[in-house]
């Protein structure tokens with residue numbers, strides 16, 4: 001078994017839509033980034049690559065590459081899942097904590113879990129997405145963006 005840890009953060013960009021875990025969150029400010037800036041998917045991709053010691057999202061999908069401008073981050077996740085499978089692993093479970101003062105994410109959590117489970121190739125019971133605020137502390141607490149921490153377990 002292998003465990004991987006992922007972290008990502010992006011600042012809000014009011015002019016973009018918010019994609020979180022492959023789900024469009026209506027009425028919420030989006031995030032600044034080269035791709036669609038799906039901060040949750042980026043953290044999961046880093047956890048997958050980390051678990052298999054296959055580098056990180058930046059080494060596979062550099063943000064200087066015009067191919068990834070406004071890219072759907074789901075394609076990064078599909079590629080990472082395929083690479084860890086090629087390395088001989090399958091996903092056991094994933095657990096993520098999404099930290100932001102806004103928007104309220106709890107109403108969207110089950111849709112996000114279902115979407116991620118489909119791409120990770122696991123039952124939805126193996127996918128956890130927890131939402132919390134930073135209690136007003138630091139830049140995330142001041143509402144400047146969203147941060148995500150996540151762990152992934154890979155099985156042989």
Ligand SMILES: [Zn+2]
Pocket residue numbers: 008009010033037038039042
């Ligand atoms: Zn990112």
